[in-house]
Amino acid sequence: EDGYRLWLRTQAPVEGPIAISRLGDTPTLRLAEAELRRDLPAAANLPVLVALASDPSVSALRLPVADLGNEGYLVRPVSLGGRPVLLVTGNTDRGVLYGAFALIRHAASGGQIGSATLRSAPKVKLRVLNHWDNLDGTVERGYSGESLWDWWKLPDYRDPRYTDYARANASIGINGTVLNNVNAKADSLTAPYIAKAAALADVFRPWGIRVYLSARFSAPIEIGGLKTADPRDPAVAAWWKAKADEIYRAIPDFGGFLVKANSEGQPGPRDYGASHADGANMLAAAVKPHGGIVMWRAFVYADTDPEDRAKQAYTEFKPLDGKFADNVMVQVKNGAIDFQPREPFHPLFGAMPRTPLMMEFQITKEYLGQATHLAYLGPLFTEVLEAKTGRGRETVASVVDGESERHQLTGMAGVANIGDDRDWTGGTFNQANWYAFGRLAWDPSLDAAAIAREWAQQTFGTDPRVVDPVVDMMMRSREAVVDYTGPLGLAHVMATGHHYGPGPWVSELQRPEWNPVYYHRADRQGIGFDRSRTGSNAVAQYAPAVAKLYANPRTTPESELLWFHHLPWDYRLKSGETLWEGMVRRYDRGVATVATMRREWDGLRALVDAERWEKTAAFLSIQEREARWWRDASLAYWQSVNGLPLPAGVAAPEHDLAWYKAQSFPHAPGNPH
Numbered sequence: 318e319d320g321y322r323l324w325l326r327t328q329a330p331v332e333g334p335i336a337i338s339r340l341g342d343t344p345t346l347r348l349a350e351a352e353l354r355r356d357l358p359a360a361a362n363l364p365v366l367v368a369l370a371s372d373p374s375v376s377a378l379r380l381p382v383a384d385l386g387n388e389g390y391l392v393r394p395v396s397l398g399g400r401p402v403l404l405v406t407g408n409t410d411r412g413v414l415y416g417a418f419a420l421i422r423h424a425a426s427g428g429q430i431g432s433a434t435l436r437s438a439p440k441v442k443l444r445v446l447n448h449w450d451n452l453d454g455t456v457e458r459g460y461s462g463e464s465l466w467d468w469w470k471l472p473d474y475r476d477p478r479y480t481d482y483a484r485a486n487a488s489i490g491i492n493g494t495v496l497n498n499v500n501a502k503a504d505s506l507t508a509p510y511i512a513k514a515a516a517l518a519d520v521f522r523p524w525g526i527r528v529y530l531s532a533r534f535s536a537p538i539e540i541g542g543l544k545t546a547d548p549r550d551p552a553v554a555a556w557w558k559a560k561a562d563e564i565y566r567a568i569p570d571f572g573g574f575l576v577k578a579n580s581e582g583q584p585g586p587r588d589y590g591a592s593h594a595d596g597a598n599m600l601a602a603a604v605k606p607h608g609g610i611v612m613w614r615a616f617v618y619a620d621t622d623p624e625d626r627a628k629q630a631y632t633e634f635k636p637l638d639g640k641f642a643d644n645v646m647v648q649v650k651n652g653a654i655d656f657q658p659r660e661p662f663h664p665l666f667g668a669m670p671r672t673p674l675m676m677e678f679q680i681t682k683e684y685l686g687q688a689t690h691l692a693y694l695g696p697l698f699t700e701v702l703e704a705k706t707g708r709g710r711e712t713v714a715s716v717v718d719g720e721s722e723r724h725q726l727t728g729m730a731g732v733a734n735i736g737d738d739r740d741w742t743g744g745t746f747n748q749a750n751w752y753a754f755g756r757l758a759w760d761p762s763l764d765a766a767a768i769a770r771e772w773a774q775q776t777f778g779t780d781p782r783v784v785d786p787v788v789d790m791m792m793r794s795r796e797a798v799v800d801y802t803g804p805l806g807l808a809h810v811m812a813t814g815h816h817y818g819p820g821p822w823v824s825e826l827q828r829p830e831w832n833p834v835y836y837h838r839a840d841r842q843g844i845g846f847d848r849s850r851t852g853s854n855a856v857a858q859y860a861p862a863v864a865k866l867y868a869n870p871r872t873t874p875e876s877e878l879l880w881f882h883h884l885p886w887d888y889r890l891k892s893g894e895t896l897w898e899g900m901v902r903r904y905d906r907g908v909a910t911v912a913t914m915r916r917e918w919d920g921l922r923a924l925v926d927a928e929r930w931e932k933t934a935a936f937l938s939i940q941e942r943e944a945r946w947w948r949d950a951s952l953a954y955w956q957s958v959n960g961l962p963l964p965a966g967v968a969a970p971e972h973d974l975a976w977y978k979a980q981s982f983p984h985a986p987g988n989p990h
């Protein structure tokens with residue numbers, strides 16, 4: 318059973334019964350009580366009471382609950398009718414449920430129960446998973462088996478795993494889920510699929526989770542029999558309105574639509590010469606009477622700027638600021654290209670003050686070793702959230718959480734890494750990325766290391782002999798992937814299609830922006846994409862204070878150097894090494910870090926259960942082998958371009974370039990395009 322339990326594990330047997338009671342009766346309050354009974358891991362002398370803040374006996378205490386909003390919670394010892402209790406409360410039953418999970422988390426990470434005082438309200442309103450799940454059960458960029466949704470047996474059969482899924486999400490504050498892939502099929506909007514989605518919505522509702530659907534823009538043609546999907550055509554708008562009404566009859570709290578339009582072959586308003594705002598607003602009008610929203614993705618390839626793909630989303634969307642309806646959010650990937658191991662923050666953050674921007678992170682590790690490589694994404698997420706946009710003290714987090722422009726509609730989306738694998742995410746450590754996403758969506762100011770610790774304690778127990786090395790491994794892991802795949806700001810050097818292994822030599826694909834050579838631009842003289850004023854001038858898309866830093870290689874952080882600059886191989890890094898030496902050293906460092914992680918994990922053999930120990934040990938051995946592969950294949954290629962020798966004392970690639978080019982990754986999942 319343990320393999321299915323994620324971070325919600327009872328760590329210590331309950332010593333004697335903890336008295337847990339409840340005032341009020343809703344399905345969600347009952348869940349809050351049941352969760353505490355099930356998972357409060359240690360005994361408390363204090364009875365625990367679950368109750369709404371509006372319950373007369375609680376409101377008589379005049380507790381500070383006004384600013385907890387709809388989802389916040391307060392946990393604290395109080396005296397009720399002369400009797401001391403630990404009160405778990407909130408203004409809504411969802412708040413109470415989050416409070417119960419906060420108390421469980423607090424206890425499972427070593428906190429005292431009796432004296433617990435916990436209080437928090439989410440900073441972001443919509444905390445949403447995006448499933449790239451297809452109706453045939455496959456998952457685009459999913460590395461954890463097939464889709465969790467058993468479309469065939471829905472709506473009749475509600476697999477208990479749907480409840481487990483909802484529970485895990487609720488435990489970290491996730492309150493929405495988009496069920497189907499953004500590369501959407503119109504079928505997902507037909508009556509049978511609406512009924513299936515409604516069954517899932519019924520399961521998720523008591524856990525505070527709303528269901529959303531990805532909408533295919535051309536659905537009025539494909540399933541509606543119309544001749545056009547032009548958003549300015551009244552018949553098209555009427556079709557969507559009727560469709561929304563139909564969905565809301567089945568799912569009264571349906572969240573709304575997510576749309577990928579005019580991107581990678583998806584239809585959209587641009588097909589008719591209409592703008593993204595025209596398309597989004599037409600859908601927004603359809604869901605508006607029901608309180609729904611539209612999440613319109615900014616991930617587009619536009620012909621407006623063939624010279625630099627990194628500029629296209631901004632070029633297309635920035636002029637639309639202020640043109641979107643008030644129930645539209647524009648959903649922007651964290652970086653301007655595509656979920657690379659490291660990208661500078663997307664220039665749209667801070668550039669569309671009149672539009673609520675939703676952050677889109679990828680939890681599934683499409684470009685970071687997929688299921689097997691250990692890469693804890695907490696530091697990737699926080700690095701972006703903490704980035705300063707250059708407009709006063711504004712950070713990306715303050716744009717996303719609405720603080721910057723006082724937006725009420727705020728959101729964070731994470732592309733899910735969940736499938737029907739025994740451990741849900743294809744590997745134990747991948748669970749941490751789901752966990753970290755939820756925690757940061759609740760509060761983008763949380764610290765990545767603190768989240769890692771909290772997760773490790775709940776997952777492996779509080780023994781510091783386990784927790785300390787696990788946190789250490791996690792905190793180094795993402796940088797190791799950056800080092801062995803593409804250090805110093807290199808990006809998109811993966812083999813195309815599956816995106817798993819190295820392919821810096823790939824140059825023959827039809828679209829220039831699919832070819833790694835387009836991104837690294839390595840030649841005999843140098844390497845890197847010039848996005849400064851002498852190049853594509855993508856730097857000008859940032860606010861002046863940031864643009865100025867990025868325009869100059871000396872003031873660009875070295876971790877992002879080759880993203881913005883094309884530099885000679887003998888360019889001097891701050892360390893005094895040449896660019897080439899610094900690159901080689903980082904590739905080596907990446908491999909060495911994985912070797913260290915492996916040693917650390919080896920040392921935990923006696924302290925972690927055999928099943929999870931062995932799986933992670935096997936994965937780390939795969940990762941070490943492939944980190945070396947990445948390093949060797951990359952160095953062999955760079956040497957073929959620059960003709961430079963390796964610095965003294967550095968091991969040469971094991972094989973020649975031709976050998977690496979001939980390899981494929983037959984086991985790599987993912988779909989080529």
Ligand SMILES: CO[C@H]1[C@H](O)[C@@H](O)[C@H](O)O[C@@H]1C(=O)O
Pocket residue numbers: 449457458499500577581616655656683
């Ligand atoms: C859903 O399609 C994906 C595609 O598989 C992926 O390679 C890329 O990351 O981005 C696309 C997107 O985000 O739309």
